[in-house]
Amino acid sequence: MTQTIAITGATGQLGRLTIDALRSRAPGATLVALVRDSAKAADLGVEARPFDYHKPATLAPALAGVDVLVLISSSDFNDRAGQHANVIRAAEAAGVRRIVYTSILKGVASPMILAQDHIATEALLAASPLTATVARNGWYTENYTGTLAGALQAGAVAGANASGKISPAARADYAEALAVLASDDAHAGKVYELAGDEAFTMPDFAAEVSAQTGRDVPYAAMSKEAYAQMLEQVGLPAPVAQIFADSDACAAEGALFDDSKTLSRLIGRPTTPLKDAVAAALR
Template identity: 55%
Template sequence: MTIAITGATGQLGRIVIEKLKDKVPAAAIIALVRSPEKAADFGVTVRAADYAAPETLLLGLSGVDTLLLISSNELGQRATQHRNVIDAAKKAGVKHIVYTSLLHADTSLLSLAGEHIETEAALKNSGIAYTILRNGWYTENYTGSLAGAVASGAINGSAGNGKVSSATREDYADAAVAVLTGSGHDNKIYELAGDTAWTLPELAAEVSRQTGKTIAYNNLPEADYAAALKSHGFPEGFAAAFASWDTGASKGTLFDDSRVLSKLIGRPTTPLSESVTAALKAS
């Protein structure tokens, strides 16, 4: 069985590649990337493939049995790009597509949901066996900026006391590998989220505990949070989108207590405290 991964040089893709190498021969893994030189150290077959260039996708998917379609990071272009991949997969004879979607995409309040729902529909209509991994929030979405929070003495956001059932990229990568190398997952949708939900005030308290410094949580109006993100270098459109996702979190959009993820990977998901520790050590 040959397994291909799109977006393999991305943060999730790199982890999936490394974990797959522990499960299947490296010769059975194909990294599909826009810039092959960035994957020279992967130790697997690397093929050029661009979501926006269908001709590269068809060549890249030649001889592939199972495909992990990691969602594109180009907001507004993703539905079209994902359809390009699905169409090429069908032409290439791919037998199974695993797709990284969004937690509760069919009911989510997040602006991200629309393109995921379009992609899910395209998968269901493709005639190819599919598995949809509706990934919840990545813990790294917040812990990635802790160095700045410690320096300023505050974490900003618009999520109020909304509960975030996050998990780490490694947790989600384990789920992808479990499906790619396992059986019984055809035409299933998995709602994936961390075992224990937390709030941004609780994140601030955990950072305070680990650093010995008082880190406040500043709950800002959405527009003010977007402006703060922009002042820290976020592109204007992305700053507005990220702030709106926080508002969605305040309404429960990022909460899930089904524990499907931990059941799928056979272990508890990574606790927030461990993620904070890792982020602080890396900063």
């Protein structure tokens, strides 16, 4: 039977990659992009339906006929859990069979401020009559490689994690996992801790950048408070800077490390190596 799989945040970076992965992993599925601005979805090549978290009454109609909903967590730090609650209620009303949700590595055990909305959403899913699959994603490698231009200009990679190991993976790796989880009901009711195969420290990251650029780019370890202040100085709103600095400090204690290799087993290949991710960012 042909499944209809809908993806929230479909015009975002992870959403677009997930649609690409679903085309490959589930060629017989009908894909639906749920987007706030339909014009931005014109190049996706799939049906696009208006989907605005702030207009709850419009959500259930957009989910009509959807079997599996990939709920990519909202990027709104102000009301993420509330938005997710709106989507879950709409999915229940529309008769969606299963939700695949992108949570955070370690879930309820994560000490990060950022984890609180994910913990709340996981609780909502557990209480819902819907079947859920939870993908507890680690950090994107792009969270680090995306800062390289600024780091090279400053002459150092800065942060509040001097020695804690992290296990990030590329967005494309996580997107492929979402496609696997969404296209096979064998994953219903399960929770997966997903992270990259390769663990490294931030000094290791800085050393890789140095090796590939031929420049000395050290890691500048800062306190959580000093790092938050630096992030504010480069333009982040204070609450967001505090969340990012807290995440880095928690990573120093192991919050972003996982060596289970569940992600690579799911997608059937190794996750993207750090050296490849750095090389791609420097091109």
